[in-house]
Amino acid sequence: QTGTLTEEGLDVWGVVPLENNRFVPIVHEPRRLPAGEALPSRRPPWFQRLEMTEEEEGEPPVFQQFGTKVLAVMRPPPEEEQPRGTKHRTPVGILRRFPFSSSLQRMSVLVKLPGEASAHVYAKGAPETVASLCRKETVPVDFSQTLRHYTTDGFRVLGLACKPLSAVTTFEEALQLPRDSVESGLTFLGFLVMKNVLKPESAPVIRLLRNANVRPVMVTGDNMLTAVNVARSCRMVEPKERVVFVSASPPGHDRPAALRFLLAEHSQGEEPLEALHRRDGPFLRPQPRHLALNGKSFAVVCEHFPDLLPKILIRATVFARMSPEQKAQLVCSLQELDYCVGMCGDGANDCGALKAADVGISLSEAEASVASPFTSRAANIECVPTVIREGRCSLVTSFGVFKYMALYSLVQFVSVLLLYTINTNLSDFQFLFFDLIITTTVAVLMGRTGPAQELGVERPQGALISVLVLGSLLLQTALLITVQVLSYFITVSQSWYVPLNSTVTAPQNLPNYENTVLFCVTGFQYLILAVAMSKGYPFREPLYTNVLFLVVLILLFSLMIWLTLYPLGFPKTLLKLQGIDDLNFKLLLLGIATLNFFAAFVLE
Template sequence: MGDSDESVAVIKDNEETLHIWGYKVSKVKSAATWFLIFITVGIARLILYWYPKLLVRLTTSRCSLSVADHLLYFRDNHMNFDFIRIKCLNRSEDAYLSIPSGNLYMKDVDNLRCFSYKKVTYLWYHHLSQFLPVGAADSEILLSRFHELGETGLLEHEVLKRVSVYGKNLINVKLKPILVLLFKEVISPFYIFQIFSVSVWYSDEYELYASIIVLMSVLSISMDVYQTRKQEHDLRSMVHSTAVVEVVRNKGEIQSVDSEELVPGDVIIIPRHGCIMQCDAVLLNGTVIVNESMLTGESVPVTKVALPDAEGDENSSKFSFKEHSRHILFCGTEVMQTRYYSGLNVKAVVLRTAYATLKGQLVRSIMYPKPVDFRFTKDLFKFVGFLACVAACGFAYTIAVMISRGASWKLCLVRSLDIITIVVPPALPAAMSVGMIAAKIRLRKKDVFCIAPSTINTCGAINVVCFDKTGTLTEDGLDFYCVRGLKESKNDEPPEIDGELRGDPLDLILFKNTGWVLDETVEKGLDETARFDVIQPTVVRSVPGRFGFDEQIELGIIRQFTFSSSLQRMSVIVHNPKDPARSMTVYCKGSPEMIASLCQTESIPTNYSTIVNEYAQYGYRLIAVAYKKMDLSFVKTQKIKREAVECGLEMLGLVIMENRLKSQTIGVIQHLNRARIRPVMITGDNLLTAMSVARESGIIRPTKRAYIVETVVSETSGACGKTGLTLKQLVSSCDFVDDNCSGLDIESCNFIDSTYQLAITGDCLKHFLLLHLNVLSFVKEFIVNYFYCYLFLKVIGPTFAVVCDEYPELLEKLVTVCDVYARMSPDQKQFLVNKLQEVEYTVAMCGDGANDCAALKAAHAGISLSEAEASIAAPFTSKIPDIRCVLLVIREGRAALVTSFGVFKYMAGYSLTQFVTILQLYWIGSNLTDFQFLYIDLALVTLIALFFGNTASCVKISILPPPAHLLSVATVLSVIGQLTIVILFQLFVFIYTAYQPWFFPFTAPFDNMDEDKRSLQGTAIFSVSMFQYLTLAVVYSKGFPYRKTIFSNRPLFISLVLLFAISTWLCLFPPLNASSFMEIDPIPEFAYRAFLMAIGLISAACSFLYETYLIDYLILNVRENWRRKRHAKFESTDMSVFEKILLSVAGDPSWIITKKECIHNQLPEPVEFQAATILRSEGAVRLPGTLISNDAE
C-alpha cells in the first residue's frame, strides 16, 4: 500500500496499478440525488451516467477501506475511473468460506470482502489491511509443496473451498444481451443529441430529413451492435475451450471432471497423445512436448521437463514463474506428446485458472485494451465544445431577433434550437470514422487483419518501428554455412513425433548436416510415449564412410537439459555402448559467450574472441560446442544437477549458420529511412550478428563508422570500484568518410547524417555513467548535432537491465539514441516499447510472435506475422510473411488520419457555412426551405462524407508526417480562413441582391409555423452556397502526399461531378415547378443567375488559393521549417520529449559522465578487427587458419 491514509491504497498486479479510494454510501446524499433525478425527469441520471465521478461525489462519502463495504472508486495506469461495489459474503452453515493463505493452502474465514475488476478478483486481507489479487498469496510456493500435492491430490472439501474463491476455470467472453447493447448505444451523448435534433426537426416540420436521419441512425446503431456482438462472438469462439480431464483427488483417486471444475492445487493427468491445456500447470514428472503457437506464434515444438525436487536453501526452493517457465504447461498450448515410464501417468499441478492464466491475461488485454493516448480525440471534443459555444451565441442571437419581430414563443424556441442542430452536426462522430472503416477494408483485402479499428488512426502518427530479427527481418530458418572445429562434435537430437523428426529448426538443420541417423526403436514394440528414462531411449548412429568415420559409431542419449533462453545453452549426456558403463560424455552448445564462460581456460584458443567477432560482424549466427567426460552411473545421471554438468567443459569449436535477410527487408527499411521513420532492431541474438544484419538491412547506414564500447579492467577503475570502458571500431565501418560533412546546418535546416555510430557490448553499460574523460574526448570528435535519429548506439539485454535498475535517469536518453538492442529477453522488449512511449514516440512493433507477445501488446500498433486471420497478441495480424505489412499499416494509418482531418474540417466548414446562411436569413425573417435543407444535408454533405474515406493511400510514405493535432495552427487557420471567404461572398450576395431592380423583400407572416420560407435572398445565397459546399469537399480531399488523388476515388469523384451538374442546373435553369415542388423562389433574370454561379466559382478559386498557398505553403512549409530552425537553436515548449533529448544529447555528450574521479589519463588506442578472408570455391570454405571442405563439415 504505502499510503498513510487508510482510505487510499495502491495495488500492483502485473501491468495494472490501481489507486483505490474507499467510499461508503450516504443515505442523505443518495436521497438528495434521486430527488434531483426525479425533478429533472431522468436527465440528471443520464448526465451522472456520463460522468460517474460526479455520481460518486453526490452519493457517497470517503471512508477507510476496512469499512468501505459498499463502494470503491479507483483508477488504473491510464487514468480511467470506475465505480465498483464490494461484495460482502458471510459463512453459512453448509457453505465454505476461505481465502488463500500462501503455499497453495486455504484459510477459513467467517466473512469475506471482495470485488472484481477486469475479470480479476481482489480479496480483503484483514491482517494486512489491504486488497490483494486472488493469486497474490501464492506467489512464492515451495517446490516441495507441488510434489506433496502430486502424491494425493486435493480432498473434496478443499476443492469446494477453492471453487468459492477462484470460481470456475473458464475463460468465458460473455455475450451482452442485444437490448443492453442497444440501450448503451442509444444513451451515448452522440445519439442523445441526435434524438434532440430529430425532435426539433419534426417540430419544425422537417420530416423528410429527420426521417432519413432516424433511418441512418437505426442502421448505424444496428451496425455498431452487430460489430460489437460479432467481435464478442469471434473472441469467444477464439478463446473458449473446455474438455474432460482426469484429476487425482481424495488421496490418489482418479476422477474424470469437466475442465471448468479445476482449481489451483488440483493434480491433473496429461494425456499421452495430446490435448489442449485448460489451465497453467507445473509438470511433476516425465517430459511433455508442446506447441505454444497459440500464445507466441512460434510453431516450433517445445519440450517441457519435470519440476526438480527441492534442494538447497529456502529461497532457491521457491517456485518462480520466470526461472521455472520450462516446467510450466501454459493454458491454450497444444500438448503434442508426453513421455514417461510405461504404464505410469504424467502429472501436473494446476497453478492458475481462468483469467489468471497466461492465456487469460492476453484475453483480458483484448477485452480491456489500453486507451489510445492520442491527442486527436481530445482535440475533437474540444472543437465540439467550441461549436457548442458558437451555438450558444447563435441561440441568443435567434431569440433576440425573434423577440424583436414579435414571434410566438413556440416559433422562437424551435428556431433557436434549430440553430444548435445546425452548428453542432449530429453526423460528425459517424463521419469521423469513415476513414478508419475504409482503411480496415483495404488492409483486409491485402491480408492484413485488424481487430482494433481505433488503432488505425494512431498508425498515421508512427515515428518508430521496432523489429524482431529472426523470422521478421531475416528468414525463419537457418542455413548451415560451415564449422570451425578443433575436435569432433555432436548435436542435440530433435524429438520424433508420430514417426517424424520435429523440433527447433536449428537442431533439425544441425542434425541433418551431421549425416547421422536417429533411432528411437531400441526396444521393439515400445510406444513412443513410453520412451522415458529407459536405458537407451534414443540412439544416434553415424554413417560409415562419411566425415572420416570408417565404422559406425553409436551413441545413446541418456539425459537432456533443454534449451533455456535465460541460460543461453542446452546440453545432453550420451553413452557409447562400447565404453565402460560409467563413462559418460556431456555435449553442450549455446552462445559463444556463455559456452566460453563454462569452458576451461586452457581449452579456449587465444584468438577465440577475434574469430567469433570476425564471423559475427558478417552476420553469421554462431553456436559454440563444448564437451567433457564424466564418471557417472546411470542413476546419478538422472539426479545430477544441471550446474554440475555444465561446467569445466572443453571447447570443441563453432558451428556457423547463415540467417539470410528476407528479400523484401532492405527495400522496406530504406523506405522507412527515407520517410524518417526510425527503425529499431530488438533481438535476442549476438550483438555483432545483430549489428551486421542491421547494417545489411539499412538500419545502420553503410557510410557510417560503427563502434563498440567494451569493458576493461584497470587499476584506475578498480580504485573507484568501477569498470572502465574502451572503444573498438568494427571492420565493417567505412574508413573513407569526410569528418567535416557531419553536423546540422541550422540556417538551411538540412539535417545531415552523422558519420559515426556507437555500440555497447558485454556488461559495460552498467558502468555507463563512468565513461572516462579520455574516451569522452575521443567521442567528442564524432558525436555531432543530432535531431532526427542519426546517432546510433547498440546495447545488449543484460547491459540494458543494469541500466534500468541502477541508472534509470539515463534510460530516456538511451532509448532515444539507441537503434540496435541485442540479447533482449521478452520482458525487456516490452519494457523498451513502454519507455519509447514515455518519451512521446508513437511506436509500432513487428514480430513473428516468438517472444514478442508482450511487446506487440504494449506498442501503439502491434503487427504480428501469422498465417491466422487474427492473433490475440496484437491488434494487427499479417498473412504477408515479411515486413511489407508495416508499410501498408503506416500508409493506411496516414490515409485514415488525413481522411479524419479532412472530414472534420469539411463537417466543421459545412456546419459553420450553414450557420452563417441561417443567421442572415433570420435577419429578414426568412429561412432555407425544406428542399434546400434536404439537398444540402443529404446530398452535399452526407453523400460526400460517406465516400470521403474511399481515397486509397499513397504508395510512397512522405518524409513529412501528417499532422497529429486536430487543433493545430494549420487546421484552425484553414477552417477560419474558409469560413471568412464564405462569409464575405455570402454577405456580398445577400446585400447585392437587395439592390436589384426586380427584387422585392420577404414579407411572409413571421408568427406562422407553416409560413412560406421562400425568398429571393434565400435563393441567391443557396445558389452560391451549393458551390461553396462542393468547394470545401474538394479542398479538404487533398491526396498527395498521404493519399492518392481525388480522381482515384471514383465514388467521390462521380458524386462531385453529378452534384456540380445538379447545382449548376438548380442555379442557372431552375425548373418551372420550382415554386411548388422544389420550393425555390426563382430569380427572374438569367444574367443574375449566371452572376451568382460566377460568384460561387470565384469563391471556389479563392478557397483553393488560400488553402494551397497560405495553408499548404506558408503554414505547413515555410512556418514548419522556421519552427524546426528555432527548435534547433532554442528548446521549445511544444517540442516532444524525444526531440528535446535529441537536441540536448547532440549538443553536449557529457550526459555519459557522472563520476569524474574515475578517469583515465591516456586514451586507449581503438582496435580494428582484421577482416576474415571468406572465399567459396569448388565446394570449399576458406577461413583464417583452416580449410574445411563441405564434404568434411
C-alpha cells in the same frame, strides 16, 4: 531485429572443431568430420534432429532397448549421410530436454545410447554463455579471436558443449536433476557456424525509411558483431559511417560503474574516449556515427547512468544480446523521448516489445501475432512503409472528414440563422436534399481515397486540437459566413427584389428570393468544402484517383448548377424554389461560388 531482416532458414556454413585445445580451420561439411575429433563421432542430437524421426514413448521395445523409459527415440540417418568412418545403426534415447530460453541464451538435452549405463548432456547456445558453463581448461585461448572472426563477417555462431552424467541412468533420475547442475562443468566442443543471408527486400526498405526521416533501430538477441554486420549489409549503417561500441560495467567492491566508448575498428584494442575527443572533437555532437551496445551495457546505463541514457538512445542504432524484457524496456524508453515507436518482430521473445510499441507488426502468425495489432502475410519488412503510408492516410482522412462534418454544420447553422432573422427558413425537402443527397454521400465517399505511393519526409498533424486544425476551421467559417452574407445583401439590392411576407413564418412564406439564393449558395459550399478537405498530396493519392467520389462530385455540381440556372418542373416545386428571371444575377451566383471554391482550396 536481425531475424526480420534475414532469411528464415539458416544455412549451415560449417563446424569449427578443436585440436589440442585450439580451433582448427572450419569444416564446411560436418559429415566429413573424422572419428575421434574434438566434435565426437556421435553428433549432438539437435544436429541429427533434422534427419531423425521420433517414436511413441513408453513402448516395450524402447524400454528393453535402453533399460529405462525415454522421452523420445531418434533414429540414425542413412549410412551415406553419417560422418566418415562411422556406421551408426543404433538409435539415441532422449531422457530430458531443457528448451531454449531467451534469458538463458541456451538449450540442452540429456541422451542415452543403448547398452550404455550413463547418460550424456549436450548443450548449444550463445558462444559466450556456453563457454561460461564449460571447464576453463576446455575453452581454447583463441576463443574470442575466432568468435570475432566469424561474427564480424556476419555469420551466426553457436557454441557446442557436452559432458557425461554417470549419476543418471534412468528417466526418473533425469527428471530430478536441476537445470543448473546439468548445464555446468561442460566440455567445450567447438562452434557451429551458420550463414546469415539478408532478405532481398530489407536493404531497399531501410533506405526508403531513412530517406523518409524514419529512424531504423535494430534490437536483437544475436551477437553484437553479427548484428553490426547485418546493419551494414542492409544499409542501416552506411559504409562511410562509423560504429562506436558503448561498453558499460557495473560497480565493483573498489571501483565505480564505468562507461567507455570504443570505435568498432579499434575494439580489439581499446581506443580511449580521450583519443576520440582529440581527433574528432566532442563525441556526442551530431556526426555520421552510430552507437551500438549489448543488453548488459544497456542495463548498466539504465541503472547507473540515467542522465546519459537519452543521449545514447538518440544516437544508438544497434542493440544486441537483448532479453525480451530489455526489448520492451527499450521501446518504453524511446517513447519517453517522444518517439512514436513501431516494432517488427517474429518470435515469442518479441511479444513484450510488440505490445509496448505504438505500432506492433508481427511477421509471423505464431505467438508474436497475438501481441501485435498488425500481422504481415509476407515474412519481410516491406509491410512497414505500407503501414506508415496507410496510417498517415487514415489520420489525414479522419481529420478531413471531421472538419467537413464540423463545417457542414456551420454552413447550415449560418444559413438558417440568416433566414430566421427575416422570419423564414429552409423547407423540409431542402433540409433532406442537403443532409441525404449531398452530405451523406460525400462524407461516405471522400474517405475512399488511397494512400500516397511514396513515403515522404513530411508528417501529418497528430493532434485534433491544434493550431492547424482549429485555424482551418476558423478561416473556413469566416469564408462561408462572408459568402452567405454577401449573397444575401446582393440579393436584396437587386431592382427586381420583392421582400417576403414577414407576417407569416415558413413554410407559409415559401418560396422567396432569400431562401432560394441561400439554398443555391450553401449547396455549392457543401460540395466545395468536400473538395477542399480531400487534399491529396503528400499523404493521399490525388482526388481523381477516387473515381466514384469524383463522379458523384461532378453529378452534384451539375445538379446544383442546373437548380441555380434553370430550376424547372417537379424539383422546383418540391424544393420550393423561387423563379429568378435575371440570368446575369444567376451567373453572378455561380461566380461567387467559384471564388468561394478557390478561396477555400487556397486556405487548406
